[in-house]
Amino acid sequence: MSTIVNDLKWQYRSGGIVLQLIILNVALYLIPEVLFTILKILGLSIDYLSWVNVSSDPTNLLFKPWSLLTYAFFHVDFLHLLFNMLILNFSGRLFLTYFKEAQLLSIYLAAAIFAGLIFILAYNLIPVLQYHTVPMVGASGAIMAIVLATATYNPLMEVRLLLIGNVKLWHIALVLVCLDIIQLFTSNTGGRFAHLAGALMGYLYMKNLQNGGNFFNLFDRLANFCLGIKQAKKPAKMRTVHRQTASKPTNKPVKDSQQQRVDEILDKISKSGYDSLSTEEKEFLFRVGQNQ
Numbered sequence: 237m238s239t240i241v242n243d244l245k246w247q248y249r250s251g252g253i254v255l256q257l258i259i260l261n262v263a264l265y266l267i268p269e270v271l272f273t274i275l276k277i278l279g280l281s282i283d284y285l286s287w288v289n290v291s292s293d294p295t296n297l298l299f300k301p302w303s304l305l306t307y308a309f310f311h312v313d314f315l316h317l318l319f320n321m322l323i324l325n326f327s328g329r330l331f332l333t334y335f336k337e338a339q340l341l342s343i344y345l346a347a348a349i350f351a352g353l354i355f356i357l358a359y360n361l362i363p364v365l366q367y368h369t370v371p372m373v374g375a376s377g378a379i380m381a382i383v384l385a386t387a388t389y390n391p392l393m394e395v396r397l398l399l400i401g402n403v404k405l406w407h408i409a410l411v412l413v414c415l416d417i418i419q420l421f422t423s424n425t426g427g428r429f430a431h432l433a434g435a436l437m438g439y440l441y442m443k444n445l446q447n448g449g450n451f452f453n454l455f456d457r458l459a460n461f462c463l464g465i466k467q468a469k470k471p472a473k474m475r476t477v478h479r480q481t482a483s484k485p486t487n488k489p490v491k492d493s494q495q496q497r498v499d500e501i502l503d504k505i506s507k508s509g510y511d512s513l514s515t516e517e518k519e520f521l522f523r524v525g526q527n528q
Contacts, residue, residue, distance in 0.1 A: 253332075253337035254325060257341075258324060258325060261309055261311065261320070261324075262317065265317050268284050268310075272284055285310060285373060287300065288306040288307060288310050289303060289310070289372060289373045290303045290307040290352045290372050290373075291356075291372075292356055292358075292360070292372075292426065293369045294356050297356075305352075307352060307372055307373045308373075308374070308375050310374070312373060312374070316374060323379050323383070324379045324382070327379060328382055329522075330393070330395070333505070333521065334389060335389075337463060338456065338460050339445070339456070340382060342452060342455040342458070343378075343381050343385055343437070343438060343441050343455075344375075344378045344379075344382065346437055347378040347380070347433075347434040350377075351377030351430040351431075351433040352372075355426050355430050370426055374430075377433055377437075378434055380434035380435045381434040381437045381441065383412065383435070384409055384434075384435040384437075384438030385439070385441055387408070387409035388443065390405065391409075392404055392406070393505065394505075395408070402508070412431075412435070413431075413435050416431045416432050497520070501513065501520070501521050504517075
């Protein structure tokens with residue numbers, strides 16, 4: 237048993253932010269489900285989700301303000317969790333092709349809070365939704381932000397989808413947004429508003445990043461704190477793996493072998509999509525992004 241626990245700890249520490257978020261979401265689903273199911277068998281029924289979900293009633297924030305963030309780490313059922321984690325794994329790895337892990341966590345946190353606020357506002361300002369008090373849990377809004385942020389930065393990136401083939405990233409983003417708009421008042425209305433709010437946050441975050449703004453500096457600092465990263469005096473506004481920072485003249489070649497290989501892999505992505513890379517190429521690109 238200790239071997240399994242140690243292996244999970246190693247996977248969590250070395251797996252990167254995407255795997256860490258997945259493990260955290262899975263753990264926060266499985267552990268309470270198992271624990272409170274056992275308690276229910278013993279005759280003690282506890283609705284633990286009521287303490288972590290965000291409610292459409294804004295007065296709930298007075299006695300559980302943490303719910304504006306915690307809801308984005310819990311899920312109603314296994315299929316809800318599975319679908320969200322698959323999309324997180326897909327979009328997160330694409331995002332990390334260009335950006336830092338702290339930036340991914342920053343978007344996740346910012347979008348979670350923003351989506352929660354939009355959810356509350358929708359149920360209090362839209363006439364057909366007023367007088368309905370509903371709870372919400374799930375990471376969908378935060379994950380949508382990651383999808384839209386990546387699509388905003390490189391909309392023409394091609395990815396290979398099963399049974400469909402190569403499609404551009406902006407096509408995927410557009411389909412997801414349109415599906416939420418079409419189903420806005422048919423099912424899971426609160427969730428649909430959260431998805432759209434997350435998509436908007438992803439777009440705004442990336443535009444702010446591209447323009448060198450610091451509007452989301454608070455979330456960047458929070459993400460750095462969570463990951464144990466010391467804040468530099470003048471942090472770079474944007475980083476991609478194929479750019480080199482200015483340095484003093486040296487006798488080294490303009491491009492070393494590692495940078496040349498990175499450029500070749502990025503060219504391959506632009507022509508054939510991320511899924512065309514071999515496992516070794518993906519791992520190499522990921523390692524370079526981690527080290528820079």
